[in-house]
Amino acid sequence: MEAVQIHNGFFLVFSRGEDFMETLTRFCEENEVHWAQFQAIGAVEDVEIGYYDLETRQYVFRVEEGPFEVASMDGNIAEMAEELPVVHAHAVLSRCDESLECIGGHLRRARVALTLELCLWHVTQPLIRARDEDTGLNLISMGV
Helix, strand or coil, X not given: CEEEEECCEEEEEEECCCEHHHHHHHHHHHCCXXXXXXXEEEEEEEEEEEEEECCCCEEEEEEEXXXXXXXXXXXXXXXCCCCCEEEEEEEEEEECCCCCCEEEEEEEEXXXXXEEEEEEEECCCXXXXXXXXXXXXXXXXXXX
């Protein structure tokens, strides 16, 4: 991965074969990025994508080989109680075939198929995730 600092964050270019979540988490740890927002485009494969089932209080994921065009990827970086960066990403992915069929949801895993270009903006307000008993999720509390 290559990275360049911009006035309010970083522009990252991931290389083919890199594990998206692992590489972004490591970058945030090494560069002390605790709170941020990001958007990305590119291509991924070997994805694990899904949704949260509120009734069962469990994520439901499925594995898709791909490759996929990243039609849209948005996410944020927040902290848990132990102050480690937590990457939270959602994506809409389009199959790389004539169907252009899209899938979307919570992204748990993805490997960069060709490239992934990501703009990461710093957030100055602390974004701290804590357990929400109503949903069973670790939600961001703004502390307001």
